[in-house]
Amino acid sequence: MTQVQRKAVVLLSGGLDSATVLAWMQREGFACYALSFRYGQRHAVELDRARELANRSRVVEHRTAEIDLRAFGGSALTADIPVPKDRPESEMQHGVPITYVPARNTIFLAFALAYAETIGATDLAIGVNAIDYSGYPDCRPDFIAAFAALANLATRSGTQERGKFTIHTPLQALTKAQIVTLAVQLGVPTERTVSCYDPDSDGSPCRHCDACILRARGFAEAGVPDEFSAR
Amino acid sequence: MTQVQRKAVVLLSGGLDSATVLAWMQREGFACYALSFRYGQRHAVELDRARELANRSRVVEHRTAEIDLRAFGGSALTADIPVPKDRPESEMQHGVPITYVPARNTIFLAFALAYAETIGATDLAIGVNAIDYSGYPDCRPDFIAAFAALANLATRSGTQERGKFTIHTPLQALTKAQIVTLAVQLGVPTERTVSCYDPDSDGSPCRHCDACILRARGFAEAGVPDEFSAR
Numbered sequence: 144m145t146q147v148q149r150k151a152v153v154l155l156s157g158g159l160d161s162a163t164v165l166a167w168m169q170r171e172g173f174a175c176y177a178l179s180f181r182y183g184q185r186h187a188v189e190l191d192r193a194r195e196l197a198n199r200s201r202v203v204e205h206r207t208a209e210i211d212l213r214a215f216g217g218s219a220l221t222a223d224i225p226v227p228k229d230r231p232e233s234e235m236q237h238g239v240p241i242t243y244v245p246a247r248n249t250i251f252l253a254f255a256l257a258y259a260e261t262i263g264a265t266d267l268a269i270g271v272n273a274i275d276y277s278g279y280p281d282c283r284p285d286f287i288a289a290f291a292a293l294a295n296l297a298t299r300s301g302t303q304e305r306g307k308f309t310i311h312t313p314l315q316a317l318t319k320a321q322i323v324t325l326a327v328q329l330g331v332p333t334e335r336t337v338s339c340y341d342p343d344s345d346g347s348p349c350r351h352c353d354a355c356i357l358r359a360r361g362f363a364e365a366g367v368p369d370e371f372s373a374r
Numbered sequence: 375m376t377q378v379q380r381k382a383v384v385l386l387s388g389g390l391d392s393a394t395v396l397a398w399m400q401r402e403g404f405a406c407y408a409l410s411f412r413y414g415q416r417h418a419v420e421l422d423r424a425r426e427l428a429n430r431s432r433v434v435e436h437r438t439a440e441i442d443l444r445a446f447g448g449s450a451l452t453a454d455i456p457v458p459k460d461r462p463e464s465e466m467q468h469g470v471p472i473t474y475v476p477a478r479n480t481i482f483l484a485f486a487l488a489y490a491e492t493i494g495a496t497d498l499a500i501g502v503n504a505i506d507y508s509g510y511p512d513c514r515p516d517f518i519a520a521f522a523a524l525a526n527l528a529t530r531s532g533t534q535e536r537g538k539f540t541i542h543t544p545l546q547a548l549t550k551a552q553i554v555t556l557a558v559q560l561g562v563p564t565e566r567t568v569s570c571y572d573p574d575s576d577g578s579p580c581r582h583c584d585a586c587i588l589r590a591r592g593f594a595e596a597g598v599p600d601e602f603s604a605r
Contacts, residue, residue, distance in 0.1 A: 210441045215485075215492045246488035249528045253484040254446075257477035261446045281528045289524040296517040297480045 148174040150264035152255045157192035159336040160270035166329035167313045177205040183213035188346040226341040228351040248281035268311040319361025334370040379405040381495035383486045388423035390567040391501035397560035398544045408436040414444035419577040457572040459582035479512035499542040550592025565601040
């Protein structure tokens with residue numbers, strides 16, 4: 144008897160969070176299709192790591208969609224705006240950070256939805272996290288719920304009632320330390336993930352941006368050494 | 375006293391419907407920012423017409439975003455699947471047509487949302503229409519309502535309560551004949567719009583695809599001659 148594996152589209156950035164989500168979805172038994180984006184990010188080294196992580200994980204397929212978010216500007220991740228450095232965490236908790244890319248997760252999930260429809264999947268997974276870094280509006284649980292509602296109305300699958308979409312967000316309620324612990328449990332090669340918003344071209348982290356600071360604290364609290372490795 | 379004009383992002387394909395929406399939004403007093411997509415469509419002549427219509431209408435700005443939906447395949451508009459010809463209208467009313475591009479309107483609206491955030495707009499407009507051609511799931515009123523709900527949660531504007539997003543769909547409840555009449559009233563140069571799914575490279579319509587058939591009936595019922603003009 145053959146059991147057909149359920150397919151899932153997993154957004155894979157090359158960072159610690161999405162790598163952990165991929166490993167989690169595979170442990171859950173999904174046949175994973177990884178999706179990355181070349182969106183004009185200044186930290187494009189992410190994409191090399193995404194491909195490497197996809198290959199190591201033996202995903203069914205890994206696609207990188209080319210989209211140009213620089214056309215819209217407005218973020219330190221895509222425009223000529225400096226990435227903030229050495230901010231105290233108390234400051235990170237307030238307001239929407241300048242590294243917010245307008246509507247990025249909406250766009251990423253919309254592409255994931257298109258991908259899912261073409262392969263016949265109704266499961267998507269994204270590494271949003273609302274605990275340690277709540278400044279991004281499109282990381283909140285109610286945003287994810289609204290996208291799931293939209294997905295069921297937006298698609299051929301939705302009209303055919305072939306299945307309802309599920310957006311998996313296994314990291315939603317975890318602290319960064321818990322994510323590190325989970326990553327280690329799942330065998331994620333954390334040293335090959337890149338979290339930095341402003342890395343060197345070889346992938347070395349700046350150690351001063353919000354993402355580096357939060358990552359460092361997460362590893363410290365989890366009692367795990369963070370062995371960044373260059374390419 | 376200066377009255378500040380409200381800004382709106384208008385999705386502009388180069389077709390009759392979106393050209394009519396643009397004229398309608400301008401009559402409503404919005405400062406319009408037009409957004410088109412190069413998404414691998416086989417009818418790319420649309421984009422020349424979109425630029426022409428944007429220029430004639432004196433929009434504030436016209437941007438064309440490059441996205442590659444061909445990567446996902448699955449539609450006669452982007453993949454090597456023939457566009458159906460000479461289908462009876464009774465057949466068009468059933469099921470999702472092969473010209474449906476997976477999650478296209480979700481992706482288009484997501485980009486419009488990003489654009490809106492960067493210019494400080496909370497009004498979007500799209501030429502969806504649920505009457506004459508109801509086969510596309512992402513043209514239905516409940517899809518649009520779900521996207522508006524998502525937009526309010528997805529954005530910086532939403533979190534700052536600076537304003538709530540409105541998705542304008544002025545054609546939603548109109549027949550094709552009513553759209554033609556409205557277009558004429560608004561002074562839209564209908565002969566420069568292209569509706570065909572499979573036009574010649576000079577923009578001449580095939581006259582046999584679903585879009586051509588519905589357009590022809592719309593003009594006939596409105597009592598307006600449809601003077602297609604080549605480039």
